[in-house]
Amino acid sequence: MLFPLNSLMRFTPPLVAILLVSVALLGWQLINKKLLINLNICSLFIGILWALHIFIKHHAIGDMDASFLVISLISVLFIGAISFINNIVAFLLHSLPVALVVLWLGSVDHWLRVIYSIALPAIGITIQHIIQKRNDRFTQRLMNKLLEEKETLSDLSMLDPLTGLYNRRGFQNRLEHIQASGAGSHYVLLLDIDYFKSYNDHYGHAMGDQALLRVSAAIRDAVRSRDIVTRYGGEEFMVMLTNIDAERALQSAERIRQRVFDLEIPHMFNNQVATNVTVSIGLAPFVEGSIGDALSLADKALYQAKNQGRNSILTNEMVTAG
Numbered sequence: 001m002l003f004p005l006n007s008l009m010r011f012t013p014p015l016v017a018i019l020l021v022s023v024a025l026l027g028w029q030l031i032n033k034k035l036l037i038n039l040n041i042c043s044l045f046i047g048i049l050w051a052l053h054i055f056i057k058h059h060a061i062g063d064m065d066a067s068f069l070v071i072s073l074i075s076v077l078f079i080g081a082i083s084f085i086n087n088i089v090a091f092l093l094h095s096l097p098v099a100l101v102v103l104w105l106g107s108v109d110h111w112l113r114v115i116y117s118i119a120l121p122a123i124g125i126t127i128q129h130i131i132q133k134r135n136d137r138f139t140q141r142l143m144n145k146l147l148e149e150k151e152t153l154s155d156l157s158m159l160d161p162l163t164g165l166y167n168r169r170g171f172q173n174r175l176e177h178i179q180a181s182g183a184g185s186h187y188v189l190l191l192d193i194d195y196f197k198s199y200n201d202h203y204g205h206a207m208g209d210q211a212l213l214r215v216s217a218a219i220r221d222a223v224r225s226r227d228i229v230t231r232y233g234g235e236e237f238m239v240m241l242t243n244i245d246a247e248r249a250l251q252s253a254e255r256i257r258q259r260v261f262d263l264e265i266p267h268m269f270n271n272q273v274a275t276n277v278t279v280s281i282g283l284a285p286f287v288e289g290s291i292g293d294a295l296s297l298a299d300k301a302l303y304q305a306k307n308q309g310r311n312s313i314l315t316n317e318m319v320t321a322g
Helices: 013-031 039-061 068-083 088-105 110-156 168-180 196-203 205-222 246-262 291-307 316-321
Strands: 186-193 228-231 236-241 279-286 313-315
Touching: 013 039, 039 068, 039 088, 068 088, 068 110, 168 228, 168 236, 186 196, 186 205, 186 246, 186 291, 196 205, 205 228, 205 236, 205 246, 236 246, 246 279, 246 313, 279 291, 279 316, 291 313, 291 316, 313 316
Parallel strands: 279 313
Antiparallel strands: 186 236, 186 279, 228 236
16 A cells, blocks of 8 residues: 555555554553444544545556556455454445545446455455354353353252252351341241151151152241241251241241141151151241351250150240240
């Protein structure tokens, strides 16, 4: 572009302007990395400057160099294809002013060549753009799938694989959300299936798993959706009753006990209490502080409930009073 086959007028005012604008845009982008430049406007402006450069130099050269216009057009298209490989609009805006000037200054015979010279890289860039878009969509779908699987794995890591209830990690996660939401009156229930080791030994672990599934479902159905039901151990469950008073918490515990009793799961080794599966429950309030304190109180109440005959509910207040 500076000296196609000759050295006449190597530098023109538009060419100097292109160099200055390019350096200025580069410096601006380095200084203000967060402020994006409008690529389409810049490409059109640079294209107009290239067209002015070609117009001025063509008049200076005259008919001495018949190939000047063709070489100029190819040079600009080459620069545009490299600079705007991912932006077909910017490429066309950059090339159009030069093409129009070459068509105006050249003969009619050059028109098809000019159109072909523009169309060929434009088609190539368009195809590349389509392929890139498809790759971007595929990559985005893949990323979304990976994120979904990550969330699924994260959810699964917080759930008990047998019952689908929260495990201790899942409970801790939910507890943090409850504590972050503000103060409230909460109660903790610890439940234990009565004589469950004997049940497993006699009926087998497969039947034991079925019993755990049915009991866990009964517990889940007996409380509200906002309450947290956790498989706390082998045959032990823990329920966090959120935003509830003492009377309703005791009613919820009784509802759980009755729901499990009404399952009528045969349990011949529970004959001291009933002929079916039952649960014992310890109840304690969860106040500001560590969940461990509430669980310790509920565990003491559960221990007493089991010692006093099972299939019963005791609160920490009853234990203290006793």
